[in-house]
Amino acid sequence: xxxxxxxxxxxxxxxxxxxxxxxxxxxxxxxxxxxxxxxxxxxxxxxxxxxxxxxxxxxxxxxxxxxxxxxxxxxxxxxxxxxxxxxxxxxxxxxxxxxxxxxxxxxxxxxxxxxxxxxxxxxxxxxxxxxxxxxxxxxxxxxxxxxxxxxxxxxxxxxxxxxxxxxxxxxxxxxxxxxxxxxxxxxxxxxxxxxxxxxxxxxxxxxxxxxxxxxxxxxxxxxxxxxxxxxxxxxxxxxxxxx
Numbered sequence: 001x002x003x004x005x006x007x008x009x010x011x012x013x014x015x016x017x018x019x020x021x022x023x024x025x026x027x028x029x030x031x032x033x034x035x036x037x038x039x040x041x042x043x044x045x046x047x048x049x050x051x052x053x054x055x056x057x058x059x060x061x062x063x064x065x066x067x068x069x070x071x072x073x074x075x076x077x078x079x080x081x082x083x084x085x086x087x088x089x090x091x092x093x094x095x096x097x098x099x100x101x102x103x104x105x106x107x108x109x110x111x112x113x114x115x116x117x118x119x120x121x122x123x124x125x126x127x128x129x130x131x132x133x134x135x136x137x138x139x140x141x142x143x144x145x146x147x148x149x150x151x152x153x154x155x156x157x158x159x160x161x162x163x164x165x166x167x168x169x170x171x172x173x174x175x176x177x178x179x180x181x182x183x184x185x186x187x188x189x190x191x192x193x194x195x196x197x198x199x200x201x202x203x204x205x206x207x208x209x210x211x212x213x214x215x216x217x218x219x220x221x222x223x224x225x226x227x228x229x230x231x232x233x234x235x236x237x238x239x240x241x242x243x
Contacts, residue, residue, distance in 0.1 A: 067231055112146075121166070183235070191231035209226070213226075
């Protein structure tokens with residue numbers, strides 16, 4: 001019995017040291033970007049929070065999920081011309097043009113999938129509006145309108161809330177299997193699903209949860225980080241610490 005207690009202590013110490021090392025390294029490399037992201041989060045927090053609460057969502061989860069995306073947005077926002085991305089998406093769809101855009105760094109294919117998935121759950125009826133477009137709109141017009149929504153903050157917030165609610169319903173019955181014992185675990189899982197685009201396949205979500213891709217294809221950064229770790233970092237250091 002004493003041996004097992006000792007092993008538990010070792011595991012906890014190992015987890016703590018690993019988290020501490022991550023914080024030190026991540027904060028050192030992204031100090032300015034983290035500060036900028038916090039400023040952006042604070043700037044939009046009032047409208048963001050009120051919108052989430054309107055839909056009975058979880059603001060802490062939502063804000064944690066998009067923290068790594070806001071950091072990434074602050075790095076690349078001057079490197080992508082939305083007009084070019086929009087033109088190619090309108091003409092050819094997400095198979096040709098599927099770059100992440102907007103403050104929350106969402107892809108057109110992400111929203112296309114969300115528009116279809118939401119209809120599977122009557123509990124999400126309040127979000128059915130996300131797939132509403134003017135009557136008789138052709139596919140190119142719909143793509144153009146969808147892209148315009150993608151770069152508008154309120155639409156991004158609505159999409160994000162819808163996504164978290166969708167994840168709640170999808171994994172309602174396998175909480176134990178996924179080891180969602182607390183909000184931190186939930187944030188880690190949802191962050192992985194949000195970034196990878198895999199919502200149903202638990203194995204793939206877990207696979208990407210263990211991989212370090214952040215900040216994507218930006219080669220000026222030597223180290224790569226885990227999106228889930230960054231979301232949890234924000235939750236532990238800027239949300240949970242203040243509660």
